[in-house]
Amino acid sequence: MYVFNKTISKFVISVMSSLMVLGSAAAADFPIKEIKLVVPWNVGGSNDISARLISRILADEGVTVVVDNVPGATGTIGMTKVANAEPDGYTIGMGTSSTIAMIAQGLTPLKNEQFAPIARVTTDQLLLLVPKDSPTKDLTSFEAMVKKNPGKISIGTPGSNNLNHIFAVMTGDVVNSEIITVPYTGGAKVIVDLAGKQITAAVLKPSESKAQMDSNMVMPLGVFANERIKSLPNVPTFKEKGFNVFPYGPLVQMAYLVAPAKTPPEIQERLISIFNKAIQDPRFKAASEDGGAKVDSLTGKALGTEIVSVTNTLAIVGKKVFTEKK
Missing domain, CATH: 3.40.190.150 (Bordetella uptake gene, domain 1)
Incomplete structure (x- = not known):
């Protein structure tokens, strides 16, 4: 054995x-x-x-x-x-x-x-963008519009319950107001509707919106970060404009x-x-x-x-x- x-x-x-x-x-x-x-x-x-x-x-x-x-x-x-x-x-x-x-x-x-x-x-890093003919041309005026029109400003995001969605909600929260979130199945669809003025704004990556920014179809208002983006040096952060979009941590x-x-x-x-x-x-x-x-x-x-x-x-x-x- x-x-x-x-x-x-x-x-x-x-x-x-x-x-x-x-x-x-x-x-x-x-x-x-x-x-x-x-x-x-x-x-x-x-x-x-x-x-x-x-x-x-x-x-x-x-x-x-x-x-x-x-x-x-x-x-x-x-x-x-x-x-x-x-x-x-x-x-x-x-x-x-x-x-x-x-x-x-x-x-x-x-x-x-x-x-x-x-x-x-x-x-x-993520950006808040608006169509080129938006009535708001900077982050401060956009937030003023959100505060003046609670529940009426639409912000498109690729997906829901994600970072884009969180930042869209925070865009309203920083002025104690609410926005309407519009989820899509991807950034490519968001940017098309943004350029076509079907939504008021969008939260997207720079790479998802660069072509439309270069073509002057959309414009970035602010960066959801503590530092500016190297390739977009003229776009301010929410932080430097006095808006805290990271109340619960980075x-x-x-x-x-x-x-x-x-x-x-x-x-x-x-x-x-x-x-x-x-x-x-x-x-x-x-x-x-x-x-x-x-x-x-x-x-x-x-x-x-x-x-x-x-x-x-x-x-x-x-x-x-x-x-x-x-």
Whole structure:
């Protein structure tokens, strides 16, 4: 019996060793086919723009990345698709602070634990924008209009119960007034309606509105941050104009890449290596910074820690802004 058990043990060890070797070999060869990158927002938004630039950069490295736009439910439909995908590294997704906000407030069955963090793509500051022919030409006059017309000023946002929505609400709160929030399935649709004067204002990333700003179709009034945006030096912050849009602490708007949670560690490391290299590429950095975003190198477990931190903050802020006000 002892000899038999010893033989079985040797066989199990041999099989496990073989699987580990095969796994390492598979990781070394990864990828052998195209990688699907799910962007849970419409075509033309900032996340879609970033994903497609990453795809072009990786094409030069011989890696094929196909962008799959799956909008809806403030990003959670697309991210659910990622969570349920085969954990082989060939389906990844672009999460955002909007995804985190939905998780933090319990507005989706999704959990952060369903994903393996790969790499942060960008962190962004958000802008308050109005059509070029708006009766208000600066932040102070806009807030005066909000105060004078409670419940009548409409502000468009990509998604709801996220940072854009929080800042839209705070735009009214800073003058003790209320606004009407109008959620869309992506920034590209918001900017079209803003330029067409279907809404009074919008809260968007600079990259989602740069083309329309350059074409003088819309104009930025203020930055929801403590510092001005380097590429928009003439646009003041809410803070310097005396409006506190961070009464519950600082908030971070970011985009990041994740894989399904059960993706093998070796494949996760390959994904980190492949995608972080593209994110650190000078072409991606230049385009992102020109659009008002920041690029750093936050990957793997460190990114996971940041996601948890942002989730905890948004759970507190979401409750104060959306629950306690009701």
